[in-house]
Amino acid sequence: MKGRRVLVTGGFGFLGSRLVPALLEAGAEVRAVSRRPREAPGVEVAVADLTRPDDCERAVRGIEDVFHLAAFGWGLGENQKQAAQLLTQNVLLNTHLLEAARKAGVERYLYTSSSSVYPGSAELLDESLPWDAPPHGSESTFGWAKRLGEIQARAYRDQYGMKIAVVRPSNPYGPGDDFDPSRAHVIPSLIAKVAARTSPLVVWGTGQAVRSFVYADDVVLGMRLAMERAADADPINLASPETTRIADLVRTILEAEGCADLPVRFDPTKPEGHPRKVPSTAKAEAKIGFRAATPLREGLARTVRWYREHVLRS
Numbered sequence: 001m002k003g004r005r006v007l008v009t010g011g012f013g014f015l016g017s018r019l020v021p022a023l024l025e026a027g028a029e030v031r032a033v034s035r036r037p038r039e040a041p042g043v044e045v046a047v048a049d050l051t052r053p054d055d056c057e058r059a060v061r062g063i064e065d066v067f068h069l070a071a072f073g074w075g076l077g078e079n080q081k082q083a084a085q086l087l088t089q090n091v092l093l094n095t096h097l098l099e100a101a102r103k104a105g106v107e108r109y110l111y112t113s114s115s116s117v118y119p120g121s122a123e124l125l126d127e128s129l130p131w132d133a134p135p136h137g138s139e140s141t142f143g144w145a146k147r148l149g150e151i152q153a154r155a156y157r158d159q160y161g162m163k164i165a166v167v168r169p170s171n172p173y174g175p176g177d178d179f180d181p182s183r184a185h186v187i188p189s190l191i192a193k194v195a196a197r198t199s200p201l202v203v204w205g206t207g208q209a210v211r212s213f214v215y216a217d218d219v220v221l222g223m224r225l226a227m228e229r230a231a232d233a234d235p236i237n238l239a240s241p242e243t244t245r246i247a248d249l250v251r252t253i254l255e256a257e258g259c260a261d262l263p264v265r266f267d268p269t270k271p272e273g274h275p276r277k278v279p280s281t282a283k284a285e286a287k288i289g290f291r292a293a294t295p296l297r298e299g300l301a302r303t304v305r306w307y308r309e310h311v312l313r314s
Helices: 016-027 053-059 075-080 083-104 135-161 185-195 216-229 245-257 281-288 296-312
Strands: 003-010 031-034 045-048 065-067 108-112 163-169 201-204 234-237 264-267 276-279
Touching: 003 016, 016 065, 016 075, 016 083, 031 234, 053 083, 065 216, 065 296, 083 108, 083 135, 108 135, 108 234, 108 264, 108 276, 135 163, 135 281, 185 296, 201 245, 216 234, 216 281, 234 281, 245 264, 245 296
Parallel strands: 003 031, 003 065, 031 045, 065 108, 108 163, 163 234, 201 264
Antiparallel strands: none
């Protein structure tokens, strides 16, 4: 990446805020998109609304590589409440940015999809499965938006010969995540509730759903490897081979917070999403040499420490 002119959309978001420093360290010239003006040492900030074609064209001007991480999305409950906005905004920003990149002659492009594209009936999520059935009902709208983005990537590869990598991160987590209760995903939501010593700790669902969570720094490495080694619009899961039940995840967070005796109540009347969401890691290992390196217990401990130091003390 040394000397490459790189655009990162979502560059100030959860994953982007890790990718940008990694690119700078590698010697890239980085431009990051923000919806509002902000300071970022060593980074050119492009203020843009990526649902607007003109803003997308300005953002990609003079750029060689695009890492497209920006997306509209919140936690499970909020995504269901705002399904129409979720679909429309994601389709607009994906469509306008990809077309702007084509017109600007961008050399390489990474599209960040999601494990939400997978059908609700599948257990081991192999990359070929999304077209066998609809996404799980709890994340259907976001899943369809991300599926459409993948179709667009293949179409632009086929018609225009664009070099496009497609990655599907699976439940990334880590320091700097969004802990706002109205938007937070399961790990930051649980960490915030436990830190507040909410008693009893109410957890949506039965606790039996199985997930694979991947540490954010590992995801960033996978994105860079995919851009370098697999810009062929062939989707790759970025996931950890380690799996856990939500009930076990709760216990691990309680231990990391030092309050293992806090009462827990599971609420089966609330949605818990896909019953077993375990992406295959075989393709990522074989094609780009990626294997998530951070054990869940270690990653959770780091995330809890960060939350205490940067949120509770702020």
